[in-house]
Amino acid sequence: MDRVLFTHKGTQFLQYDTNEHECSVNGHHQVDMQSTNQSSLTSTSRGSSESGEPSGDTKWASKLLKDCAKAISDKDSSKIHHLLWMLNELASPYGDCDQKLASYFLQALFCKATESGQRCYKTLISVAEKSHSFDSARKLILKFQEVSPWTTFGHVASNGAILEALEGESKVHIIDISNTLCTQWPTLLEAMATRNDETPRLKLTVVVTENMVRSVMKEIAQRMEKFARLMGVPFEFNVVTGLNRLGGITKEGLGVQEDEAVAVNCMGALRRVEVEERGAVIKMLSSLNPRVVTVVEEEADFSSPRNDFVKCFDESLRFYTLYFEMLEESFVPTSNERLMLERESARSMVRVLACDEDHQNGSFGGDCERREKGNQWSERLKENFTQFSFSDDCIDDVKALLKRYRAGWSLVQPQENDLGLYLTWKDEPIVWASAWKP
């Protein structure tokens, strides 16, 4: 009987011990390859994000990964076997960027090839949940925000748009669909408290779908309430936790009242909605009659090449290469937070590349991760909203924010044909922020 692709040799080569570590590949994860050959492996150039030319000097990891994706798409078993084996030999989640990308993408490709994506994803999630706590989550996000404007960019831009749109309102309801654990709101609260003579009443409704976030909301609620008290802002905090998928969000569930001025803040939110349900969710949001909807998303397209695995893979490789390089340059080498973020990316990779959403199993937990680019979201949002540009003050705030970080960050300003604001890293746009009104 054919055991085919993964004979005993194969399984020896690839042993995933998901108990202790997310991905312990072949037991040599303790080896830090950097210590043996300092200069030869580290890659700070960004050549790897280029399209794979068959030239002699393409970066090895991107070459092997792309070849493997192609082989999987072609169902070329022996080639798949060979490439997975090679990736396994050379990858390490503790090595340089190339090795890390190789390691995590290997996991995703392996799952794809063996159709074990769902199970793998579930395991990865449960492992992450075990070590997750309010403290660890808080530490992680604060550190990330300290070294990189990846999330704070969106916060500052959105807050600016929200404050301007809600000026003069006395009863304000912000619907927050995000994954940044309310780190966006203290500055907004402060601005509200200090800007107007009459501080408005603020109701904050946070929508939560991930288990991990759910488990820490209580602590977050307490802290937010305390902070609001300190600021002297009349504050009400609600959490919507009953949803197991974001697409199930409803107007009733959000508890919007007639006399409230509503602002909807979507921070990395829409990508978590299943692709088919995105239109409906946006429509539902417009039915709330908000004064402003801020949408911030990572600039990558994982949804349109859905049926073209290679294309989807290439795009995710491009995006995560940027992301990992950014992480490498922002954090210290031994940072545990960076490792956590990399693992989070690894879960997304598995989810996007190896979990086929057409399965009839229903939702198996966790959100969709299929990002779309700014112009794609704009097409969707245009159906129900009109985009407006961020004010100059707001943009100045963002610029001031970026100055606080290391060199490499910049922004692309709103233009005639594209009113969105883009955060760029080494001149590559990576986060898109936009503001919409009815």
Next chain:
Amino acid sequence: MAMLIEDDLEFYFPDYSNTTTTTTATTTSASEDELCNWNDWSPLMEWEALSNGHDQDLHGLFESIMDDDSASLSHLHSSPELHQYPSPQLEENSSPELVMINHDHEQLLNNSEDTKGLRLVHLLMAAAEAMTGVNKSRDLARVILIRLKELVSPTQGTNMERLAAYFTQALQGLLEGAGNKNNSVLLNGPYHNRDEHQATDTLAAFQLLQDMSPYVKFGHFTANQAILEAVSNDKRVHIVDYDIMEGIQWASFMQSLVSRKDGPPSPHLRITALSRGGSGKRSITSVQETGRRLAAFAASIGQPFSFHQSKLDADESFKPSSLKLVRGEALIINCMLHLPHFSYRSPDSVVSFLSGAKTLNPRLVTLVEEEEEVGPTADEGGFVGRFMESLHRYSALYDSLEAGFPMQGRARALVEKVFLGPRIAGSLNRIYRETERCSLVNYLCSMGFQRANISFANHCQAKLLLGLFNDGYRVEELASNKLVLGWKSRRLLSASIWTSPELDS
């Protein structure tokens, strides 16, 4: 007819003579017959307390790799659907394919050695592939070599690990110095610059090589026996030696001449050795010294002898006119190539020698060269194919040395360092540059030389010789004039004899 079995190294290298007792190695009877005693020899020789008991027979490993691969590959091709794969997680212990679960330690050890050897072979092949061909990627090759270097060491571990270390370094040299003709790694081999080879190192390695394997003796004895038979009634013998090296072939030969029981008295022996401009980097001794030593030896055994040198031009083209010939002498052409301790000689040089020699109508031509495998895999596959073949060849060589000296890893490591490592580097360099392989046997045929039969006695002598070493060695008579020495199923060295077309064979 004299049958030469005993080695007169001690006699021949008086400066390096050593005390008497034989080693206590329990394996090969060859050690008992040898006169050299390692223990007193050199501080380098520290015997390992434990043998590499679990060393796999590398050769067998190769066979199983080739079989296994083709078996698994054929499976893969026949079932494109990927559905039936087992879970990748280790939780499912019930799968019989998961060999690693086996708790039997010895089996585990064997399996892990096997696995490691397999892994190294695959990595080497992947590196070779990354360096050439359509999908060439220097970056990938670089990273694979880095990985390999972590896994292997030239002085420790199993045969495969040490071999892989040399191949890795050779590939590294190719990667870095491609095109750079002065690259020292390419010319001299890996690990060369780390220590300069002392003359004593080289000599020690040579003696070890003699003791652990029959390669050198096979070449010498087969040639010598054929020569003896050809000149049995001659009064004057003139041997032109392409690459005399340390001359030990002729020490044995002279011994045989003087010990002929029946027949005429020993003929006058004249040897002309070709010498080259720069002295060989790894030669044990210079041609002049060899000549002196041979003369002294001849005198000591009462053999009439004279020695001449014939210097080659820089381009190593051979001019027959440079030889001094004497009427009535039996002219023998001796061409030893590719013995483990020999330097590389370019095919052009050898061809020039042989074609020049032909014009002199020699009585006999003796040729010893590497035996190339001819077969479907040998010529296909470009660099990678030839690379793998080279790997296969050297692994057989390593195995054979280990069989001869299973306990003495350090000794073998010395031989590997001094001789085999540089050969590997040079060999890979030539393969990379797609230097034409040249089979001199074919060349001699095409030039019109006639095959001369290997005598029954010669063949028996070879068998006897091999019997002293290890029964993994085999000798085959591949053509009427050719004996081939092989290890297990791998043919390694061939000795052939030829005559000029005008003479009777």
